[in-house]
Amino acid sequence: MTSRFMPLSGDPPGSKVLSVALILIVLVLALAPFLFPGAKPLNVAAKICIFIALAASYDLLLGYTGVVSFAHTMFYGIGSYGIAMSLYSLGARWDAVGLGLLIALPLAALLALVIGLFSLRVQTIFFAMITLAVASAFAVLASQLSWLTGGEDGRSFRVPELLQPGTVFIPRDVLGIAVTGRTLTYYLVLVCCVLLFLLLLRVVNSPFGRVLQAIRENPFRAEALGYRTVVHRTLANCIAAAAAAAVGALNALWLRYTGPDTSLSFNIMLDILLIVVIGGMGTLYGAVIGGTLYILAQNYLQTLMGTVSAAAGEAGIPVLPQLFHPDRWLLWLGVLFILSVYFFPTGIVGKLRGGSG
C-alpha cells in the first residue's frame, strides 16, 4: 500500500493500524461483488466508494484550505443531473454519458469560480452563509423546474447496454456469482473513485496543496509571502467542485436515477461533514475510514437501534424508545460529531497517526 502511494504523493498513511485498515477496506471493496452476493451489500459497497470520493473532495476544502462550504451537494447534484438529463433525453448511449460529463463538470467548476470570486475574499463565516443560501436556492430550483429535472420525482433513466443488469458477460457463474452489467458498473464506480482519490491525494501533496495548507494556518502570512490567497482558494474550490460533480455522475450511473433526495438534499451535506470530521480533517485517508464507518453505520446501526428501542419499550422505560428509534440515528451521530470536534479535532486518522489530539 505504502509503496504504491509513495510515487504518487509521498504521503503514506503513516501508521501501521491505519495502513492495515486501508488495505482491508480496499481489498473488501475490490472483492465486494464476490464476497457478499446480493443486491443490498453491493449497494452499500458502491455507496461507500462514492462517499469516500465525495468526502475526500470536500476535505480538500474543509481540511486543507479551511474553507467551510455548504454548496458541495450542489456540485454533486450538478454531476448527477447532468448525466440524468442527457441520458433521459438522448437515450441509453455512451455519447450521452460523455455529453453529460462534458457539460456538468465545466459547469460545476464555473459556478464554483463565480461563487469563489464573489465571496471567497471574505471570511469563513460569510462564505459558509452564502454557500448555504445558494445551495438551498439551487435545491429549490431543481425540485420546482419539473419540466427540466423531473421535479420531486426526479428522473429515472436507462444506462448504456453494457452497464445494464440484464447484460451477462460470462455465461457460467464465476465463484457462484453471475457476472452482469451490474458488476461492471460497480467496478466502474470503484475504479473511478480510486482514481479520483489518488488525484486528490496528488493535489494536496503538490506545491499548490502546501500553499492551501499555509492559507489555512495563517492567511495573512501566506499573503505576505506573496501568494494570492483568493486565487488559491478559488482554484481549490473549482477542483473540489469538479471532483464532486464527477462523483455525482457516478452515483447517478449506479442508481440509474437522480432526484432531489439522492443528490441535493441537505442530509447529504450533513453526511459529508460528519464523515470528514469524524474521519479526520486535513487527512484524505480520513475520508476512507470515515466514509466506510459512516455508511456501514447508516445501513446497519439502524437495525441495532431498532432492537434497543424495542427492548427499552418492553422494559417500560419512558423516553428511551423514542431516543433510540431507528429514525433518530442522526441524533447520536450529531452528538458524536460535537464530541469529536471538541476532543478529537484530528479525527480517527489523526488519533491513529498519534498526532496531538
Added chain:
Amino acid sequence: MSATDTDVGAALPKVRADYLPLLLPVVLALAALPFIPSGSTWVTLTIAGLAMGMMIFVMASGLTLIFGLMDVLNFGHGAFIAIGAYMATLVLVPLGNWMQADSIWLNLAAVIPAVLFAMAVTGALGLAFERVVIAPVYGQHLKQILITMGGMIVAEQVLYAFFGPQQIPLPLPASLRGSFMLGEAAVEKYRVVCVLVGLVVFLGMLAILNRTRIGLLIRAGVENSEMVEALGYRITRLFVGVFMAGSALAGLGGVMWGLYREQVNAAMGGELLVLVFIVVIIGGLGSVTGCFIGALLVALATNYVGFLVPKAALVTDILLMVVILLWRPRGLYPVTSR
C-alpha cells in the same frame, strides 16, 4: 477643562448619517406599484410583505446581535426558532378552549403566556448552549460553525424524538383570524399584529442600544471588547445576556411564524435559518438596522415577485442578496471591521 472637551469634540469628524439604505424598501414598494394591476392588491401584498419581514427580522435580529458582539455565528439559531414554536404548542394546545373563545381577553390570556413560556425556555436554552457548547470555541470560526451545526442536528432530532415527526397544528386565536377592509383592500388582522410586534422589537432594540448604559457597553464591546474589559466591566456576563436575549427573540419569531403558518414542524428551523442568513448578510453582519431593512426588502420582494412571476419568487432572495453585495460587498450597514 471644559474648553479642552469642546476642542476634542470639534476635532472629531462628524459621522455622516447614511440614509440611502433606509429608502430602499420604500423605493421597492413604489417601484412595484405600476406592475400590479390594482391598488388594493398592492396594499394587501405590501402589508403581507411587511408582516413577513417583521417576523424574519425578529428571528434574525438575535443572530446578528450575537454575531456583532461575540463574533459567533450560531448555526443553531434555527433550532431555537423551532423550539420556540414547539414550546408555544405545549401551552396553546391545552388552552384550546380559550383560543376558540370569542373574547379577545381569553385569547390573549392563552397567547401571552405561550409567548412568554417559549421565550423563557429558548432564553434558558440559549444560556446553556452558550456556556456548554460555544464557550470552549470562542475565536475559532471553523469550530464554531461545525459545533453549532452539530447542535442544530441534535436539537432537531431531539424535537422529533419528543414530539414525533408529524406536523403539529398551531391555530390562530379566534379574534386574530379573518381580515378587515382598508378601503378596497382586504388586510388580515394577524399580519397587522405581526407588523406591530416587529416594530416594537425594532424600536426597543434601538432604544436599548442607543439610550441605555448596557447598550453603550454592548456597542463598545462590538468595537473593542478587550478595552471594555480593561475598563472594568464584565463583558462575559454581557455576552451571555445578549446570547439569551438573542435566543429568546428567535423563540418569539418561531411562535409568530408558527401561528402564521398555523402549524409547526422541526424542519422549520433549518428552512428559516437560510432566510435569516440571507437577511443578515444583506443587512451587514452585526447591524440591527441593516437586518431590519434586509428583512423588509427580502419579504417585500418575495411577495411582489411571487404575485407577478410565481416561479421566480423561489430565487428572489438570492438574487436580491447578489445585487446588494455587488453594491455594498459587506452588506448595507457594515458594523465591525472584522
